[in-house]
Amino acid sequence: MKIILSGSLAYDRIMDFPELFSDHLLPDKLDEINISFMVNGVTENFGGTAGNIAYALKLMGGDPEISATIGFDHHRYFKWLQKNGISSEHIHIVEDEWTAGAYITTDRKDNQITGFNPGAMKYSSRLNFDTLDRDSLLVISPGNLEDMVEYPKKAKERDLKYIFDPGQALPMLQKEELLNCIDGCMLLMVNDYEMNLIQKKTGLAREEIIARSGSTIVTLGHEGSRLHNNGSAVKIPVFPGTKATDPTGAGDAYRGGLLSGLVEGKTLEESCILGSVCASFAVEHYGTQVYSFSREEFNTRLSLH
Known part of the structure; x- marks a missing residue:
C-alpha cells in the first residue's frame, strides 16, 4: 500500500521567555500594545503535519510520500528528509515564498504567543492523481485549504481510499465543504474538541457524523x-512513557503509527494501538521530529497492553 501524505511542511521556531507575559501587559492599555520580549534563545524544529506524520511512519518502517509545498528556504528541510530516508520527490517548491513557519514564544508558566506565516502553504501541492493506483491511501491533513477541499473529491472520482484529518483547519472549512470531505472517507480522524466543533458547524449529532x-x-x-x-x-x-514533556506532535505520531499498521495489513484496532505506542515516545520530548526509538523499545512498551 502506497501512503501519500497531503498536508504541511513548516519550520517551528520556539523561543523561551524567562518571565511572565502578564507582567508586561497593562490591562488598561491593551488597545495600545507595543512590547518587546527578550528571549533566552531560539530552537528551530522541523514540523508541519505531513512532515511529522512522515517522520513517525518512517520510524515505524514505512515508506511515506509527501505531497506538500515548501519555500525557497527548503534546503535544510530537504537535507533532514534525506537523512531520514524520506522522499522529497512530490514536494512542490514555491520559489518566491518562505516555507510556512510558526514563531512560538513561551513564558515560564507555559503561556504561549504564536505567530504563523503560511508562506508556501498558500499554494496547492499539485498532487497528480493520475500517478496513484487503486492500492494507494491518501491522508488529507491540515495544509493548503484548497487541497483539503478538492483532494477528497478527486479521490472519490477515482475510487481511491482516503483518510480525512481536518485538525486545526476546521474553523476555515464551511459546512458543505466539511460534509463533502467526510462523506465517503475511509477514516475520519479528530480529537474530542474537533468533533464537537464539527457538530456545531454542521448541526449534526455525533452519531450522524460517525455514520457518514x-x-x-x-x-x-x-x-x-x-x-x-x-x-x-x-x-x-x-501507553505511559518515562515522562510527559510536551504533547506537541503526539497526534501526528499517533497517525504515523496507525498508518504503519494499515500498511502491514493489521486491523484498525491493532493499528490504533500501534499509533498510541508511537505517540507515547513523542510526548517524552520537547518538539515534534526529535524523538526516536528502537524496535526493541517499541515492542517492550507495546507488550504492556
Missing part, C-alpha cells in the same frame, strides 16, 4: 482514543 465515514477515531489526550467502527466503539489505551 467508514470509521472514526476520536483522540482523547491523556485518556487515550476511541475507535468507532462497524457500529461499535472501542477504547484504545494510552
Whole structure:
C-alpha cells in the first residue's frame, strides 16, 4: 500500500521567555500594545503535519510520500528528509515564498504567543492523481485549504481510499465543504474538541457524523482514543512513557503509527494501538521530529497492553 501524505511542511521556531507575559501587559492599555520580549534563545524544529506524520511512519518502517509545498528556504528541510530516508520527490517548491513557519514564544508558566506565516502553504501541492493506483491511501491533513477541499473529491472520482484529518483547519472549512470531505472517507480522524466543533458547524449529532465515514477515531489526550467502527466503539489505551514533556506532535505520531499498521495489513484496532505506542515516545520530548526509538523499545512498551 502506497501512503501519500497531503498536508504541511513548516519550520517551528520556539523561543523561551524567562518571565511572565502578564507582567508586561497593562490591562488598561491593551488597545495600545507595543512590547518587546527578550528571549533566552531560539530552537528551530522541523514540523508541519505531513512532515511529522512522515517522520513517525518512517520510524515505524514505512515508506511515506509527501505531497506538500515548501519555500525557497527548503534546503535544510530537504537535507533532514534525506537523512531520514524520506522522499522529497512530490514536494512542490514555491520559489518566491518562505516555507510556512510558526514563531512560538513561551513564558515560564507555559503561556504561549504564536505567530504563523503560511508562506508556501498558500499554494496547492499539485498532487497528480493520475500517478496513484487503486492500492494507494491518501491522508488529507491540515495544509493548503484548497487541497483539503478538492483532494477528497478527486479521490472519490477515482475510487481511491482516503483518510480525512481536518485538525486545526476546521474553523476555515464551511459546512458543505466539511460534509463533502467526510462523506465517503475511509477514516475520519479528530480529537474530542474537533468533533464537537464539527457538530456545531454542521448541526449534526455525533452519531450522524460517525455514520457518514467508514470509521472514526476520536483522540482523547491523556485518556487515550476511541475507535468507532462497524457500529461499535472501542477504547484504545494510552501507553505511559518515562515522562510527559510536551504533547506537541503526539497526534501526528499517533497517525504515523496507525498508518504503519494499515500498511502491514493489521486491523484498525491493532493499528490504533500501534499509533498510541508511537505517540507515547513523542510526548517524552520537547518538539515534534526529535524523538526516536528502537524496535526493541517499541515492542517492550507495546507488550504492556
